[in-house]
Amino acid sequence: MQQTRWIVVGMDFSDGSIRALEFAIEHARVVGADVVCVHAYEDAPGTRALHDPAQAIREQFEEVIALRRPPWSSLRVDPIVRRGAPWEKLAHVATELGAELIVVGVDGERGASREGFLGTVAHRLVTTSPRPVVVVPSRPRLDHGG
Numbered sequence: 594m595q596q597t598r599w600i601v602v603g604m605d606f607s608d609g610s611i612r613a614l615e616f617a618i619e620h621a622r623v624v625g626a627d628v629v630c631v632h633a634y635e636d637a638p639g640t641r642a643l644h645d646p647a648q649a650i651r652e653q654f655e656e657v658i659a660l661r662r663p664p665w666s667s668l669r670v671d672p673i674v675r676r677g678a679p680w681e682k683l684a685h686v687a688t689e690l691g692a693e694l695i696v697v698g699v700d701g702e703r704g705a706s707r708e709g710f711l712g713t714v715a716h717r718l719v720t721t722s723p724r725p726v727v728v729v730p731s732r733p734r735l736d737h738g739g
Contacts, residue, residue: 597669598626599692603683603714604672605632606653609698609731614661616729617696618668627669629690630654633682634674647674680717687724695724700731 602617604610614630621628632650654672662670675682687695699712718726 596691598624599687599690600626600628600694600696601683601687601690601692602628602630603633603679603695603697603718604630604654604657605679606657607698607700607731609700609729611657611661611698612731613696613698613727613729614657616727617694618661618663618670620694620696620727622663622666622668626693627671629671629673629686629692630658631673631675631679631683631686633677633679635678636676650674679714680721683714683718684722684724687722692724694727695722696727696729698729698731 600617600621602610602613604614614628617628620626632654634646634650636644651672651674654674658670658672662668673686675686683695683697686692695718697715697718699715715726715728719728
């Protein structure tokens with residue numbers, strides 16, 4: 594029995610994470626892997642204890658995945674929703690599955706942080722993950738070569 598190869602992609606439904614999913618799907622198709630999308634969230638202070646956004650997030654996942662998975666493909670794209678720090682949850686899921694790659698997106702100004710040119714989640718993954726991390730920008734950069 595052949596073990597499934599996994600690529601983990603972080604999903605916060607931003608343009609950068611949508612592009613990361615598209616990259617992960619294409620890469621998975623080429624290398625014969627499957628994709629797991631992870632959305633991790635932290636409760637804001639004062640959030641009611643019974644508040645659980647997981648079902649609404651799963652529904653949003655279904656829409657995003659359906660629009661991007663090729664209909665003719667047998668590629669598996671599974672959604673996972675976890676409560677906790679996104680970089681920790683992405684790393685944990687990658688470890689649990691034995692994933693060979695983590696893919697995250699960044700969004701221009703919103704993705705910039707005091708950590709430098711990467712957003713907080715991407716920066717923490719790149720600096721702490723024992724697995725390779727690919728960072729996908731939200732939009733292609735224009736070549737201003739001269």
